Amino acid sequence: MxxxxxxxxxxxxxxxxxxxxxxxxxxxxxxxxxxxxxxxxxxxxxxxxxxxxxxxxxxxxxxxxxxxxINVSEFFRNLDQFDILKNRVIPQLKDHFKRLNIWSAGCSYGNEPYSVSIILDELGIREFNILATDIDTEALKKAKDGVYKLEELKGVSEERLKKYFTKIDNESYRIVDKIRLSVRFEYLDLLKDKYPQNMHLILCRNVIIYFTQEAKERVFRKLSESLETYGILFLGNTERIFNPQNYKLKPVDLFFYKKEA
Ligand SMILES: C[S@@+](CC[C@H](N)C(=O)[O-])C[C@H]1O[C@@H](n2cnc3c(N)ncnc32)[C@H](O)[C@@H]1O
Known part of the structure; x- marks a missing residue:
């Protein structure tokens, strides 16, 4: 029946x-x-x-x-992984690519793409584009504004707070323009929109955990197609790709996958 x-x-x-x-x-x-x-x-x-x-x-x-x-986000979420990104992954990407194309897919309030921009500034890297996308238009608005309450800045060290944020009042800080204007925010639905191409680093963290297995597989395939060979996909703390070779991806560090030729 x-x-x-x-x-x-x-x-x-x-x-x-x-x-x-x-x-x-x-x-x-x-x-x-x-x-x-x-x-x-x-x-x-x-x-x-x-x-x-x-x-x-x-x-x-x-x-x-x-x-x-579900917009929960943090600056430098899982700091040890951001250290790997800064000290190993980005320097290796710079060996292959002159200008880095970076995409934060599911960027929420902007904490993630701004963290990457801060790291690039600390490394003295000036040639890059950062695209940050989400389906939540309210979150994108807040991200573009770049204003955060002190409690939203818990992953930010004192040193970074001084250098990259300006105090607005007792409770809030704004990210400095140099970082704020380095990120382009756009609406993009990972489940139905066309993905940008020629990416060298994609961060897709804490987004696909809510997707069905079938949707995850589709997203992994499309993310991999977005990457150039030697490009890197950076996933969240609880996310794994079980058959990375199916997507021409190779694990290079926990949560980092490299696109193979
Ligand atoms: C938990 S936040 C993660 C933010 C950031 N990546 C991080 O790890 O801190 C998940 C984000 O994914 C976004 N999201 C959910 N479904 C999406 C979809 N189909 N396409 C794009 N973004 C989506 C949500 O709007 C939310 O901002």
Missing amino acids: ISPIDDYTIFKRKIKELIGLDLDGYKDEQIKRRIKILMDRVNVNNFLAFYRAIEKDPFLRKDFIDKVT
């Missing part, structure tokens, strides 16, 4: 039509758990009623997107 299409499948289809967000790429249980909190708040107990509420209320729609996108 053919099973009837469940509520959540219809909800996903309707959300895709309404806001273009393709929930099929995300793990169902994860998303359901997150939106349950909102469903309780607006007092509905099924997905179709929740869809109707989202359709009517733009504020709820925004809260829904926030719940799905």
Whole structure:
């Protein structure tokens, strides 16, 4: 017997039509758990009623997107890996490429691409482009602004704070223009948009953990296609590629993969 299409499948289809967000790429249980909190708040107990509420209320729609996108980020997230990036990976990339094309895919509030820009400045590297992308337009707005509360700067050393941030008031700091203007922020959905090409370093960290296995495989393939030979893909702390050779990638350090010819 053919099973009837469940509520959540219809909800996903309707959300895709309404806001273009393709929930099929995300793990169902994860998303359901997150939106349950909102469903309780607006007092509905099924997905179709929740869809109707989202359709009517733009504020709820925004809260829904926030719940799905999960923006948590930090400067120099997993500092030891950023040390490897600075001391090993970037110097090796510079041996192969004159001007580095760097992409932070799923950049949230900009902490990640700005961390890379700071590292490049410390290394005295001036020839580079940094593209930073996300699907959360509010997060992109905050990223472009480059203003952070002190508690958002916990990965930043005293020395870096002095050199790369200007105090606005007792609570907030703005990243200096030299770093801020070195990053180009754009909207890009990793599950459906075209990827930029000729990249030398891609950071895609703490983004794909929410994707289904099928979506992860598609994203790995497309990320690899974006990289030039010898380019590097840098993943998050809990992320691994199990068959990297399937994507012409070779592990070179924990969480770093090199594109092979
Ligand atoms: C947990 S944050 C990670 C931020 C940063 N990469 C880090 O590791 O600190 C995940 C980001 O992925 C973004 N994201 C989720 N789904 C996405 C998609 N389909 N395409 C692009 N970005 C996505 C979210 O909006 C969020 O800003």
